[in-house]
Amino acid sequence: MATSPRQLLHEAFPGRAKQIDQILGFMGKPWASTPPSLLINGNSSLGKTAVVKATLSAVLGGGSSSSSSSSDSISSQIRSEQHLQDRRRRLPSRYAFLDCVECHTPRLIFEHAIYQFRNPPPSQDKGSKAFSSTHTTTTGTSDNKAAATVSRKRKRVATSPLDWNKCENVNEFVEWCRKICDTKDELDEVHETHDNHRPVSGSISKHQNETRYLVLDRAERLRDTAPTLIPVLMRLQELTGRNICVILITTIVWEKFRSKTGGYEPIVLNFPQYTKSETVAILGRDLPEGEEENMDLYMRFVDLVYDVFQRNCKDLNEIRHLVALLFPLYIKPVKEGKIQKHEGLKLHRHIQAYFVEAMDKLYLREISSTEWSDRTLSVASGSLSGVSGSTIGGGAGGHVSGAPGGDRALTTALDVQNVFDLPYYTKFILIASFLASYNPPRLDMRYFAKVSSTGSKMTKRSKVAAAKKHGHDSMGSKLRQQLLGPKPFPIERMLAIFYSILDEEVEENVNVHTQIASLVSLRMLQRVTPMDKLDSIKCKCNVSYEMIKTLAKSTRFEIDKYLYDFS
Ligand SMILES: Nc1ncnc2c1ncn2[C@@H]1O[C@H](COP(=O)(O)OP(=O)(O)OP(=O)(O)O)[C@@H](O)[C@H]1O
Ligand SMILES: [Mg+2]
Structure with a gap:
């Protein structure tokens, strides 16, 4: 069953069916006039x-020969389905696709556009000479007669006024556009030869009148490089009097292009953000080769990555990159037989430390992807168990159990310092959370009360002395807090500790709850109450002792004095 280009495009781009239909509707029939301009915007x-x-x-076939428009596998797959493809490729292109970053002056835009519309064969693609020399590419058709006719005609075309020259200004460009639109192409001529049909001299053939599209990608650059060109491009159809349409692709809204003097407005088509299901469908297409039997696991992983990263990272390319880098680590214990495929929770725990690392180091571009994958793979091959279930920076448990450096998660002492580019109050919230996670609540009064049980105001020194009396002398006699790991604490308790250790008024514009939410999204705090429960929220602190010590040092807070039974 033949598949139409539209269906192929829909399949190739999940979540973009509506936009594809809108573009196809805008283009209409090849020879029908289109609106003068279209602006496509979106993040x-x-x-x-x-x-x-x-x-x-897919619709016009062929394609431009620009270096900036190397066709990807999807479009080549679509093109291969096209009936007219081979023939079209040898014809003057119906569209020119320019990248405004590469074409950073009006002259470059004009000349690249003309070059692409003329579509010289690759063998002739050697600078500007390519335009003027006669080309002798064979048509590859079995019909020698037709080929000979085409070749003769080409020679004639080569000496026509369309020979390459330069194009320096808008007037010349308009003139060039007219010439390009008025030039009869091979398809017309081959048709004429075959059909023995000679159009009346001066008449315009069907193919000659087909719409030409001038596409300017990353068009926001035009505002800096060629601001005066924008109104002209909007009126190109009117100025040339030909069926030519300009498509601008940009990340900004049309209002930012508008000139003060006014001008024609384009039709605007917005590409909205992908939904979760669309993103997962797109990412699902990137299943690594040879992992077909792990498709279910891969889709589960994609889902997980989306949930973890989407709040901080909306960029599809970034998420794609993270999936590609993290999936081998996720699947490693399954391949080694240490975790079964269905043990989702164990797999989740195993990958959690890598997620945090990826977020901190990779997404913020502190290290390159290669460096990151080298490091993660070497750590992963060193010890899987050391990473499993660890907290950020190695975990409090990992630290005290005397695990060798290589066994800990990926954070080094240097990285710990880098991680803490947190705002001032957020640092104290994290310290308060650590204290709430590791200190028993019964000792809060002793450590953090502002007034003593006798009613007198407690100084820092007296608080610490009181706490010591009841805490540190019991070292070793009971199970140490440190070994038990972080315990959940109510947010209210943590806030009480926070206001106590801060020793100063919190500025009014500081939204403590937003900062707590940020720490949760950074996985430094872990919410243990379900999301649907809105009151009595409990969290756990998910950072290591080593890390909190560095952080406390940066705020000149002596955390050791406030920690019960810690070393
Ligand atoms: N719906 C989709 N289906 C499949 N692949 C997609 C889809 N959307 C985007 N992609 C892929 O994501 C990558 C980025 O897409 P593209 O470069 O077209 O984005 P863009 O909107 O032009 O971004 P920018 O504004 O940064 O130029 C490409 O490899 C593209 O193939
Ligand atoms: Mg783009």
């Missing part, structure tokens, strides 16, 4: 470039 990595390129390529 980064939403498929604007890929969808427009693949749609034009």
